């Protein structure tokens with residue numbers, strides 16, 4: 106069976122298909138372009154989950170952009186946040202005096218965004234904002250918010266369009282809820 110058809114059995118339901126994502130990216134990009142008009146943006150994308158989002162969003166923003174990526178790991182392969190965020194790179198990207206926009210796939214517990222913000226703030230950017238494709242509606246231990254949000258979702262585990270479960274499903278062209286049995290097995 107073809108890959109997409111095979112994987113479909115792991116997906117409980119599709120939340121946002123390709124055209125819904127495209128439409129929302131048009132709106133987000135227009136908003137960001139207007140807000141940063143006349144400036145140069147320094148984008149820091151959090152790998153690996155934000156890859157598709159970053160590439161599709163940035164091509165819609167007709168401003169001068171410099172791009173850097175940071176690898177932040179908070180999940181260690183499970184569906185429960187560990188609370189500890191580790192960075193693969195020792196060096197902090199050059200953000201001093203710049204208008205910085207952090208891009209991440211999803212705001213869940215907020216640990217990742219809080220850790221990235223703290224790390225970048227030490228290098229004294231001119232401004233520091235964040236943009237997430239998805240934001241889960243839930244209580245967060247960290248009172249952290251994103252400045253730009255693609256979609257609000259319920260507190261469920263989602264995959265596709267960059268988001269993974271144990272490194273799989275990132276290449277699905279839509280965002281869907283993973284069947285609970287699959288995530289529950291790995292949390293035992």
Ligand code: IMP
Nearest residue numbers: 154186212213214215216217262263268
């Ligand atoms: P936070 O630090 O808990 O906010 O989580 C941020 C990271 O956890 C994201 O960048 C994702 O890699 C991962 N994550 C959180 N929720 C999900 C989900 O529903 N599906 C896939 N990855 C998720």
Ligand code: MG
Nearest residue numbers: 152153154210
């Ligand atoms: Mg991630």
